[in-house]
Each structure stands twice: as structure tokens, then as C-alpha cells.
Amino acid sequence: MKKRPSGFWVPGFQYPVEMDPSVTYGSYLAVDELLSLQRPRSEGPEHDEMLFIVIHQVYELWFKQLLHEVDHAIALLEAGEPHRAQHTLKRILTILKVLVAQLDILETMTPLEFQSFRQRLEAASGFQSDQFRQLEFVLGNKSRAAIDRFGANTRARAALESRYGKPTLWDAFLKYLAREGYAVPKESLSRDVTSRIEPSAALQDTLIDVYRKDPKHAEMCERLVDLDEGLQEWRYRHIKMVQRTIGAKIGTGGSSGVQYLATTLMTPIFPDLWEIRSRL
Numbered sequence: 001m002k003k004r005p006s007g008f009w010v011p012g013f014q015y016p017v018e019m020d021p022s023v024t025y026g027s028y029l030a031v032d033e034l035l036s037l038q039r040p041r042s043e044g045p046e047h048d049e050m051l052f053i054v055i056h057q058v059y060e061l062w063f064k065q066l067l068h069e070v071d072h073a074i075a076l077l078e079a080g081e082p083h084r085a086q087h088t089l090k091r092i093l094t095i096l097k098v099l100v101a102q103l104d105i106l107e108t109m110t111p112l113e114f115q116s117f118r119q120r121l122e123a124a125s126g127f128q129s130d131q132f133r134q135l136e137f138v139l140g141n142k143s144r145a146a147i148d149r150f151g152a153n154t155r156a157r158a159a160l161e162s163r164y165g166k167p168t169l170w171d172a173f174l175k176y177l178a179r180e181g182y183a184v185p186k187e188s189l190s191r192d193v194t195s196r197i198e199p200s201a202a203l204q205d206t207l208i209d210v211y212r213k214d215p216k217h218a219e220m221c222e223r224l225v226d227l228d229e230g231l232q233e234w235r236y237r238h239i240k241m242v243q244r245t246i247g248a249k250i251g252t253g254g255s256s257g258v259q260y261l262a263t264t265l266m267t268p269i270f271p272d273l274w275e276i277r278s279r280l
């Protein structure tokens with residue numbers, strides 16, 4: 001038993017093991033580096049640019065965590081650990097709710113406040129978030145074009161390339177259901193994982209069976225629907241936020257803005273889980 005040498009901790013408290021005193025809150029979390037990463041480009045700088053940078057950086061960190069958790073959920077399904085996979089799905093949903101709620105903060109920024117620094121964003125746009133695309137990829141919305149937007153030998157491109165050929169969360173779930181004895185169609189189990197998830201009538205029959213006879217697995221299907229709905233909710237809230245901030249202006253990423261974003265709405269990640277609702 002060794003008493004810690006300085007005044008950061010409760011006096012007299014005996015730590016059970018020798019600890020490294022160089023590990024502090026600041027060093028462990030790299031706080032100095034973290035706080036040096038907010039670099040406004042506007043003259044002054046404009047007050048609201050700090051919020052804009054911080055909120056995007058926070059989103060990127062949450063995207064990182066979401067990818068970490070979705071990868072974990074896939075690994076747990078592959079390992080035949082449904083309870084832990086479901087626990088992980090619950091965490092993913094809780095993070096998604098925070099992602100949606102955070103848009104409220106950005107909506108406190110008025111169109112004129114955004115206008116004060118918007119030009120300094122040049123062509124930068126959330127459209128170029130490779131982690132958002134990675135998330136779409138791991139959930140089943142893959143596209144070669146999304147990879148080709150990133151330059152050769154970049155971290156972003158390598159990450160997307162690596163995810164492109166890998167099975168998605170949906171593939172892991174279907175394989176798990178098949179191992180549990182469900183009649184998952186062969187075409188669904190051996191589908192091309194680089195293409196979008198297409199609805200399958202035969203698979204829907206099996207899913208209806210799950211819902212009617214197997215509350216445990218029906219519950220897991222519902223968590224996947226929550227995830228799908230959560231992402232659609234984020235898209236909807238993002239569009240409304242964009243609309244109230246820039247109206248019908250074109251995006252800094254070069255798209256038609258709200259008009260383009262509207263095309264991404266109401267597109268489910270797991271179409272079969274939505275199709276079966278009217279037959280249940």
C-alpha cells in the first residue's frame with residue numbers, strides 16, 4: 001500500500017496499488033491538444049463560429065463512438081451473444097438521441113449570425129464527413145461514389161474502402177437469425193454486401209414469424225427499427241435546421257441544399273422491417 005504523494009486526492013486515502021502520478025485528467029484526455037483544435041477562420045473572429053466548430057467536432061466524436069459501438073454489435077451477433085448485442089444497440093440509440101437533441105443548440109444561431117462567417121467555410125460541408133458515410137456504409141447504405149470523393153492515400157478513403165466490402169449490421173443480424181434456426185432466404189444470406197439492402201418478400205414472411213412467435217427476437221427487430229427511425233429523425237431535424245438557417249440557398253458542398261437533403265429523407269435502412277408492419 002502506497003500513499004499518493006501530492007494534493008490531488010483525498011488526504012490519508014490509501015491507494016491499493018502503485019499508480020503513475022504522470023497520468024492526470026489533462027494528460028489522459030489530451031485536454032491541451034483538444035482545446036487547441038478549435039480554429040475559427042473569420043476575422044475577429046465572429047462569435048458564433050466557435051459554436052459551429054465545437055458542435056461539428058462533437059458530432060465527429062459521437063460518429064466515432066457510434067462506429068465503435070456498431071462494430072461491437074456486429075461482433076457480438078457474430079459471436080452469438082444476443083443480450084450483449086441488444087445492450088449495445090440500446091447505447092447506440094441513446095447516442096443517436098443526443099445527436100438529434102444537439103441540433104437545438106445550433107438552432108439558436110440565427111441566419112445572420114451564420115452569414116457572418118459562412119463564406120469562410122469555403123467548400124467545406126458535412127457532406128464531406130467520412131465518418132457519417134462510414135456509418136451509412138456499416139448500416140447498409142453503400143456507394144462507390146461516396147468513396148471516390150476522397151483523395152487517394154487519405155485516412156478517410158482507406159476507412160471507407162475497408163468498410164465497403166464488409167458485411168453490414170443487417171447481414172450480421174440475418175446470419176444470427178439463420179443460426180437460431182429461422183428460414184432466412186439464401187439470397188439474403190449471400191447478398192452482395194456492397195449493394196443497398198433490397199426488400200425481400202420471402203424474408204418478410206420469416207420476420208413476421210419472428211414477430212408472432214418469438215418476443216425475444218422481435219424485441220431485437222424493434223431496436224433495429226429504433227435505430228433506423230433515429231437516423232431518419234436526425235436527417236429530418238438537420239434539414240429543418242438547414243432550412244431555417246440558409247433557406248433555399250445552395251450548400252457550401254455544392255449541392256442544391258435543402259432540395260438535395262430532402263431526397264435523403266424517408267429512405268429506410270432496413271426496408272423489410274418497415275414493410276412487414278402493415279401485415280402484422
Ligand code: HEM
Pocket residue numbers: 055056059060106114125126127128129132238241242245246250251252253254255256257258260261264
Ligand atoms: C448551420 C448549420 C448547418 C448547415 C447550414 C448545414 C447545411 C448542409 C447542407 C446545405 C448540406 C447539403 C450538402 C451541401 O451542399 O453542403 C448538408 C449536408 C450534411 N450535413 Fe449539414 N449543415 C449544418 C450543420 C451540420 C451539422 C452540425 C452536422 C453534423 C455533423 C452536419 C452534417 C451533415 C451531413 C452528414 C451532411 C450530408 C448528408 C447526406 O448527404 O445525406 N451538418 N448540410
